[in-house]
Amino acid sequence: MLDSLHSPKSPIRSGIVPAVGLFGLVCLFVVSATARAELTIEITGGAQGALPIAIVPFELRGGGNLPEDVAAIVSADLHRSGRFKVSPRDQLAETPQGGAEVDFSAWRAAGAENLVVGWVETMAQGQYAVQFRLFDVFKGEQLAGYSIPATARGMRRAAHQISDIVYKRLTGQDGAFTSRIAYITKHKVNGETRFALTVADADGWNPKDVVKSREPLMSPAWSPDGSQLAYVSFEGKKPAIYIQEVITGQRRRVPTFSGINGAPAWSPDGRQLALTLSKDGSPDIYVYDLASGDFRRVTDHYAIDTEPVWTADGQNLLFTSDRGGQPQIYQVSASGGRASRVTFEGSYNARARVSPDGRQIALVHQERGKFYIALQDLDNGRMILLSEGGLDESPSFAPNGSMVLYATASRGQGVLAAVSVDGRVHQRLAIQKGDVREPAWSPSL
């Protein structure tokens, strides 16, 4: 079965072809690029046991055109999660616009288990209310019903909020559809390389460059409340760490030292930044206190120590070190002391990121010349490979822990990819121009 849904504003087409995949469903889902969608999302592997759901197109009450195709956005979100099998729009049993109009027997006959219907009302000039109802088709019962106020510009966000509610109600987990992603882009203008730090919706829409530079930008990191981004900029031909307010664009520079100033990582309480400095020789891990401006040295080793990240309790730091000859992940108390080794499999493990529940780390793992995104359980030390392997790097967890976003190369271009933590759903996000790298998924916003 191959579903092909097109962009919210183009007609929906679908077709059925014989299944070829050995492991059941292989879904292809393409949101075609428009001026506002810089990233194209393709799902290249589907999950078995995805929950069937039908989403009826929303209409504007009283006539007229909707600013956004809300149902298409919700459909794309749910499909992208890998947890849902969304009915193609031209195969809907009926198109009711409210709960009272739903003929549950028709939906049961069509095999839908869950149904979303909704409509949009005009409240005042430029103000809308997005209404939706979620039904359990077999019980004929309403599971959720909300009215979400929105402007025309905010209607995509309202749709993502609907996705979050549906996802939470049906899977029991928080959705991550209203979160954002930050990433670095690199492209050439008249032969000169331009760098940007871009923030977009989690589905790749509404990309905005929050920093542009002719010099490299690196290592974006969201503050735990999602209001600030720390990143490394080489403007002035020297690396420095900046902290920028996402909304206002105002920023400040963390005091810099000679050598490396890199790899900023926010403490879970948002009061400290762990970072890498090489001012005293080799790269070591330091903690910068944002209120006092004090630096505290955490590691002191002649080898490379870099890429710090905090454990969920804020007590310890994980970091990459080649003190054993090859890069591996180590753990050290945030107040310093003896470091203990965390990864033992293979000869290259780097750049750990801790899952939101604190129990796993995603990292870059090399095997037979290929770089993979791997997941390691912090309790039992077991490692599994999540990605297909190649030039995979920079893993970042979705705020609900369901997916890992990472950077890879495809056909010579830097692209973003995402994989579900069970390894079953793979997505690729291709930017329209240049390379995209170093993704960072925001916390819940």
Place this chain on the structure above:
Amino acid sequence: MRFWLASVTLVFMALFLTACSNPPKPEPVGDKPAEIIDGSAASGAATVEIPEASTQGLAPEPGFQGDPLNDPSSPLATRVIYFAYDSNSIEPQYFDVLAAHANYLASHPGMMARLEGHADERGSPEYNIALGERRAKAVEQSLSLQGANPGQFDLVSYGEERPAVEGHDESAWSANRRVEIIY
């Protein structure tokens, strides 16, 4: 196409480096009478010396007059040091080049050199920043041991962020694992 270009660039650079490490030496020029090969040589006749003739070579061109940094035939013209995968050891082919840069810096104490370390794109970007710095430090140490003043250096590592050659294969990677010496 890109691969082809990169290969040509590499071959060119290799030739260039060879040329630099073995500067062309002028042939000895003397006033020894030339041997003249008689047209009958092909038929087995002996060559005939003509004692009253003498030859004169051109005097060597006067040497490069400007700053040796600008002399294209000087080892100083080599400003990029390449490294093996995951390595920061300086390969023997660069010993002469680094000795020349060290001598130049030692004899020009007011001169600063910026050492930019780079890595190939494989692996984690921040770890590659550390690898690039390690390479820049290896070059700095070599130059300092040979007489340059440690205060004459400005080090920065760009890791994998500023590749010299775009591409995702060994030819691009080997061209990107480098330290650039910038005066």
